[in-house]
Amino acid sequence: MTILGFGENDLVPLVTAVAGHDLDRAGIEEVFARAAWSGIAEPGDRFAFAVVDALGAGGALRGLRAGWSPVELNARLADAGHDTLPADDLDTALKRWMPRLADAATLHPLRQAARVGARLLVPSDPRWPAGVDDLEEHAPLALWVRGTDEALAALPRSMSLVGARAATGYGETVTGEASAGLVDRGYAIVSGAAYGIDGMAHRAALRSGGITVAFLAGGVDRFYPGGHETMLAEMAQTGAVIAELPCGAAPTRWRFLQRNRLIAAASRATVVLEAGARSGSLNTAGHASQLGRPLGAVPGPVTSPASAGCHRLLREFGAVCVTNPDQMAELAPLDHAPTLFDLGDGARAADLTRLYDAMSVRSPRDAADIAVRSGLPLDRVRSLLGRLELDGDVVERERGWVMVPG
């Protein structure tokens, strides 16, 4: 028997190992086909999503192999009860996918994953992070993971902490405190493993014994950037390192931008801790906004170009100004304890201010004198003095009232 052209004896043990659990024949096909699709389509390709969604990953892969034309593909979409796609767009999409079919639809990606201990998650897997489905037609087709089930389960209570590679001491200090503080409050920390702010967010979470998850722009076989290999290896032990491209895939600028949408979608909220005017983290912030996820930005000195991007988020994109872990947690609380804003008794406070203005610690004054000086009616002065006396804030001497210091 074969599945998608591969012998069961070759395919089943490999797919089972990479999936991490036993699967039926349809499951085997699904995992294999999604592994292939993760190498055929670039991240965020909505035509790939539509075709896989309509025909199943295996069915769509068979269509590619059969060399279906846009017309044939649309006929199948219609048969499956799905909307057809513009023929021009499908034609362009097929031209994108076909050159990659031969390499991607083999056992090679699965073997590479098995070699480094990576697993493949597909959307039907109970460990699939539900947040990324909010990306809708731009959701990933599959996710390659090196890490723990516990880390995957922690994503619904995670916060993304992102920022510029070119971080300052200020940005790193604030990020370290934010990450440790959020771990203390029960959050997992998501970021992009870059130098600067991202790296500090992961490291501080690790140091605090927290769960931290990185989304990479290339394959999880190669920990990028090189200087963070040790950190990412440690994360893979206690947290997770995740990518939507198969092993061997190089990180490109396009893939960094698309990776950012996963960071925004996988977490409850995104905080930009330090970012210059052109930092890639602003792209992550944009994804968070588009997804309706809460977005926070940490301000910095206006004289620091390294904070210009954060200020732009505050100014133009409705980011919430956050200055400490408590405020970050308020962006997406883990529970819903109500917070009250005590407005106080304004009129009484105003009268008290006037009364104290008219009094002295040293010079005793009688109530009439205080009434003239304060502009308050005499009976109001008497009533306030009486109440304050009970509290020990004023005292009546032989020649009049004085304030009690302190």
Add this chain to the structure above:
Amino acid sequence: MTILGFGENDLVPLVTAVAGHDLDRAGIEEVFARAAWSGIAEPGDRFAFAVVDALGAGGALRGLRAGWSPVELNARLADAGHDTLPADDLDTALKRWMPRLADAATLHPLRQAARVGARLLVPSDPRWPAGVDDLEEHAPLALWVRGTDEALAALPRSMSLVGARAATGYGETVTGEASAGLVDRGYAIVSGAAYGIDGMAHRAALRSGGITVAFLAGGVDRFYPGGHETMLAEMAQTGAVIAELPCGAAPTRWRFLQRNRLIAAASRATVVLEAGARSGSLNTAGHASQLGRPLGAVPGPVTSPASAGCHRLLREFGAVCVTNPDQMAELAPLDHAPTLFDLGDGARAADLTRLYDAMSVRSPRDAADIAVRSGLPLDRVRSLLGRLELDGDVVERERGWVMVPG
């Protein structure tokens, strides 16, 4: 003949001098009576406003002198076609005002003003700053001014720059640049003459040859604080120093808080440049908000308690994040040149990013290779390469295409 009990020969020359122009009999009475009221009622007293508004300043003063009861006062309000006021509130108000009547309703305040060269503005004066009328029932009854008509005329194009006394070097630097930059853009600078941010705002405006106006919490005869006497004297020459209390009145905490409403109301917008969590400038910001005036706040390091108040304004009170004079000017532009936000051609930019990802400066690659690497259709790759070649961004060598550096 007498006016409000004073001989015309005494009153008319004095009032004329302090008003700065000739007045008819009603005008003389109005100026004298408002001068008296400015010493009878504390700033922001809405009952004083209501009574003066209904009966005229002179009529209301006659009523005080006649010892009208709340019932009599309400009868006159009704006669004048105005709403009556709660008898309890009127009773309390009369008890506030009566103790001050004897001192305030004399020639003394006018003589003090004449001595220091201060003038009295009343709402009917064409130089009256219209902005303060937005305070409605909390508008000032009169304004004592030491300064130029030009400065009064500049208030409609002014910006308030306020902040904490306990300013840091950062706050002062940013304030100096803001003030000078706004002067360059045609704004007058309003502030409260305090040490720290206020003082820097005034000084930088003076140094830039701009118009700057201070609102004081006490009388304009005494320049407060003492260390700013020279600065305020210079401001009175080219700008203005304004108070709603008569000469001799001491600044009290209550009066500082009320003074802040004038700063907010007299200017087009308010910017808080540096303020700790308890800075009085947050009160000015609150007034600006209540008045519907644009409110800006300059962020600072989250590690600096001196910026905590600014961050609170950004976070909780909808202040706009402003980082330079251009952004401050945008809060309340002096003209209405449209600004365009160029969204660019997103799809084309995305394809270009992918194309460049797939190319090298050193290794020539043919279009088919670039198509596979980029995931773009071959014909799209060819079309983009053709266009980029015309711009000199890529070049075709013997063995394929390379990017042109720089």
